[in-house]
Amino acid sequence: MAPSYLRQLLAVLTEQVDKIEGLAEKNGLSQYPSLDELPNEKQNEFTTHQDVVQATYLASSAASQLAATLKPSGLLVYERASAHYMSSAMRVVSEACVPEILREAGPQGLHVKDIAAPTGTDVKVLSRALRCLCTNYVFKELSPDVFAHNRPSSFMDTQKPVDFVVKHAIEKKRSIDAHPHGIAAVHGDRYHDTNGILAVLDHNKAPVSTAFQTDEEIWKWIEHYPGHLKRLQMVMMGWSSLYPHKKNMSGFDWMSLPKDSLVIDVGTGIGSEAARIAKLGPQLKVVGQDRAQTINDVALPKWKTDPELKPMFDSGRVSLEAHNFFDNQPVRQSQSVAVFYLRYITHDWPLEENIKILKKLHAxxxxxxxxxxxxxxxxxxxxxxxxxxxxxxxxxxxxxxHKEMTEAAGWRIVKIHQTPGCCFGEIVCEKI
Ligand SMILES: C[S@@+](CC[C@H](N)C(=O)[O-])C[C@H]1O[C@@H](n2cnc3c(N)ncnc32)[C@H](O)[C@@H]1O
Structure with missing residues (x-):
């Protein structure tokens, strides 16, 4: 029987790795340099040798085809679609002189606060840009917020002294401050930029709000455009298919709650999680809450017509409620709430806003x-x-x-259910 598709790819990989390791041995190297090893002359000579290059091209093509085959397709497409964040992150990092600063810091790396200090770059922005790159194998995070060079990141280094590049960066910032509509810079008190992450620093405004010249946050602003609102809410359903196994998220045991327990899906959107919970816990009463326009124009029309959802809605097992989560929860005389459930809500907001939302639920x-x-x-x-x-x-x-955020609002994390093979999880908290 012919070898399977995966095994054929693996065979190319194995054959080329054998070749590369044979060549390494011949050249007096114990192995091909790992990502962690910084380039040196001997390695460079080896990795750029014609035979080695040919073998590494074949091996890396087979490896990326293998990775693309095995990765959930939704995730692969999502990664490709958001690849531009990597260019933005590279730009942040290079304008903040990180490659030069980390070269001088050496293998023990440097805390992001100290990396950001010379150019006055915002620490949070730099940390997030670096983390985005680290998860793509450019730079490495040795411990939380301590970063160091790896082999790919060292190619971003201009090899110029830190003092020199920092002086240049600061002069550039001064000239931009003098001509604020001039070209972009990522350091300084404010973040003048043109490549997608403008205003990350401004806690009242997301870059999208800046781009559309509005002071409204996205969920309010989008209501002026009902077609966009519907589309955005449909996107939330798509998240469930990003990881196919997430459709069967094996997290909290909904059957463990007593009959008629009340579960509120806060910020339910079109109600896909309300539906999932109601299916997993048929004994439950589920209320989906969202902004009035989303409930009335997006969720209700779906729940009143969709053959799978309609019976749950008509029987009253699932109901939908217009509610702003920055307001007090409606008073429920007859019963207390068993679970407040929030999927993809807190990642939409800065810390201070989340504390307000979670305090309302706490109350x-x-x-x-x-x-x-x-x-x-x-x-x-x-x-x-x-x-x-x-x-x-x-x-x-x-x-x-998450711990800092929930505790500031009076909640304590007691359990985290992680869906195997998936970065999403259910973080369960109790009242402190
Ligand atoms: C990222 S979506 C998540 C939707 C849903 N939980 C899911 O996982 O499919 C965020 C939701 O929060 C809702 N939202 C935003 N601001 C809100 C507010 N002030 N009160 C209630 N819901 C709000 C949005 O309308 C949107 O449906």
Missing amino acids: AASKDTLLILAEQAFSEVYLMDLTMAVLANGQERTIGE
Whole structure:
């Protein structure tokens, strides 16, 4: 039987790796340099040798075809579509003289605060740009927020002294401050830029709001364009297929809740999670809440007509409610809320706004109410972090940042369910 498609690719890879390692041995190297090894003359001579280059091209083509084959297709397409964040991140990093600063810092690396200091670059922006690159194998993060060079990143180094490049960067900033409509720079007090991450620093405004010259945040602004609103809410359904196995997210056990427990899906959008929860926990009562226009013009028309959703809606098992999550929760005389569930809500907002949202839920919670945040809980896909920054001035958060945020609003993380092989998870919190 002919070898399978995967094995054929693997065979090319194995054959070329054998060839590369044979050539390495012949040239007195123990192996092909890893990503962590910084280039030196001997290695450079080896890695640019004609026979080695030929073998590495074949091996890397087979490897990327293998990766593209095995990666969930939705994720692959998403990564390709948001590749521009990588160019933005490279630009931030090179204008903040990071390659030169890290060269002088050496292999132990440097904390992002110290990397940002010489050019006065915003620490948070730099940290997010560096993390975006690290997850794509350019630079490496040794411990949280401590970064160092790896082999690919060292190619960004101009080899000029730090003092020289920093002086140049600061002079450029001064000339931009004098002519604010001039070319862009990423350092300084404000972030003048043209390549997609403008105004990341301005906590009241996302870059998208700046681009469309509005002071409204995206969820309010988009209501002026009903077609866009519908489209954006449909996109949320698409997230479920980014990771195919996420359709069967094996997280919180909804069957563990008693009959008629009340689950509120806060910021439900079109209600795809409300539907999922109602299916996983047929004994539950689920309420989907969102802004009035989303409920009335997007969610209700779907729930009243979709053959799969309509029976749940007609029977009252799922209901939809117009509610702004910055306001007090409606008073529910008859029963307390078992779970406040928020999927992809907190990544849409900066910390201060999230604390306001979570405090409102805290005020309406009984001592047994659980808060579940369905968010990126493990740092695998940082490309989405910059998407959140651009669209909504939001961010993906590390576990530490989730802890800080929930505790500031009176909640304590008690469990994290991670969907196997997926960076999304369900973060379960109790009232402190
Ligand atoms: C990223 S979407 C997530 C939707 C849904 N939870 C899901 O996972 O499919 C964020 C949702 O928050 C809603 N939202 C934004 N601001 C809101 C507010 N002030 N009150 C209630 N919902 C809001 C939006 O309308 C949108 O449906």
